[in-house]
Amino acid sequence: MIPRATGTASGTSSVPRRVRCVGRAGLIALALLLPHGRASAQDPADRAWDRGDTRMAWTLYSRRLAADSTDRVALERLGLMAGWAGRYDQSLQLFDRLLRIAPHNLAAAVDRARVRAWQGHLAQAMRDGDAVRRRAPGKRPAPR
Numbered sequence: 001m002i003p004r005a006t007g008t009a010s011g012t013s014s015v016p017r018r019v020r021c022v023g024r025a026g027l028i029a030l031a032l033l034l035p036h037g038r039a040s041a042q043d044p045a046d047r048a049w050d051r052g053d054t055r056m057a058w059t060l061y062s063r064r065l066a067a068d069s070t071d072r073v074a075l076e077r078l079g080l081m082a083g084w085a086g087r088y089d090q091s092l093q094l095f096d097r098l099l100r101i102a103p104h105n106l107a108a109a110v111d112r113a114r115v116r117a118w119q120g121h122l123a124q125a126m127r128d129g130d131a132v133r134r135r136a137p138g139k140r141p142a143p144r
Helices: 017-033 044-052 054-067 072-084 088-101 107-118 120-137
Strands: none
Touching: 017 054, 044 054, 054 072, 072 088, 072 107, 088 107, 107 120
């Protein structure tokens, strides 16, 4: 436990300088470990997604994508929502854009294969799934 700093009459702290430095270093390390960019709790699109409000999430992620065409979260979630709505071609276009930006995004590659399966293109979905397994043989995406 780090001792609590208390002031003295001379205005100096009674906490040893070394302890104060370690405490500051810990705070800096913690700040560096926190995610940068959009904080899910702060972004209205992410909050709508978390609530399951796909209509609002669609609108807000579309705005985010219009402002930043490389927004990976917006591309992924719009791709999923388009697929869920049966707009398979639009969904595949969004996943293709995402995979051009982030070619090693295995989750996006798996989601694209799922959309192909939903579309009824099972042979292509299986080829896409096999390609993902070859790229990362020891990894299994989390079930959705």
